[in-house]
Amino acid sequence: QVQLVESGGGLVQAGGSLRLSCAASARTFSSLTMGWFRQAPGKEREFVVAISWSGGNTYYADSVKGRFTISRDDAKNTVTLQMNSLKPEDTAVYYCAAVYYGTTGWELPRKYDYWGRGTQVTVSS
Numbered sequence: 001q002v003q004l005v006e007s008g009g010g011l012v013q014a015g016g017s018l019r020l021s022c023a024a025s026a027r028t029f030s031s032l033t034m035g036w037f038r039q040a041p042g043k044e045r046e047f048v049v050a051i052s053w054s055g056g057n058t059y060y061a062d063s064v065k066g067r068f069t070i071s072r073d074d075a076k077n078t079v080t081l082q083m084n085s086l087k088p089e090d091t092a093v094y095y096c097a098a099v100y101y102g103t104t105g106w107e108l109p110r111k112y113d114y115w116g117r118g119t120q121v122t123v124s125s
Contacts, residue, residue: 002026002114004096009119012086016123020081022096022116029077030055033102035112036070036081038092038121045095050106051079059106064090086123093118 008020026032035050049060049070058070069082079096097112105111 002032002098004098004114004116006094006096006116006119009094009121011122011124014086014088014123014125016086017082017084018086018121020083020094020096020119020121022079022081024077024079024096024098026077026098028100030074031100032098033100033106034070034072034079035097035099035102035106036079037095037097037109038090039095039118040092043092045109046092047107047109048094049081050102052103053101061107083121086121088123088125091121091123093120 003025005023031053033053036048037045038048039045047061051058051070067085072079095118096116098114099112
């Protein structure tokens with residue numbers, strides 16, 4: 001069983017930055033492909049970014065390319081999402097997700113077995 005806890009959300013003005021973290025309780029964190037999704041009110045959950053269990057591959061949604069950066073620290077069982085140049089349309093609850101040895105379909109929520117409870121990100125205009 002893997003438990004995921006997000007932190008770092010908050011309120012920021014457009015153009016600002018936030019850093020989200022996801023702490024995982026897993027004996028083999030390095031074997032987990034980690035993803036971030038977001039969900040705005042009245043909308044479906046949307047893929048944001050993922051990083052492979054090997055750490056060698058990342059996959060970004062077009063809407064965040066060049067602005068968001070994902071990284072992982074296997075020694076600390078954490079994955080971090082650095083969000084820069086935030087826009088009001090980035091406002092959502094951000095969820096951390098994980099799957100063991102995920103190799104394909106990283107953008108699909110159904111591919112992930114474990115989810116955090118989410119952290120709110122609000123970007124004001």
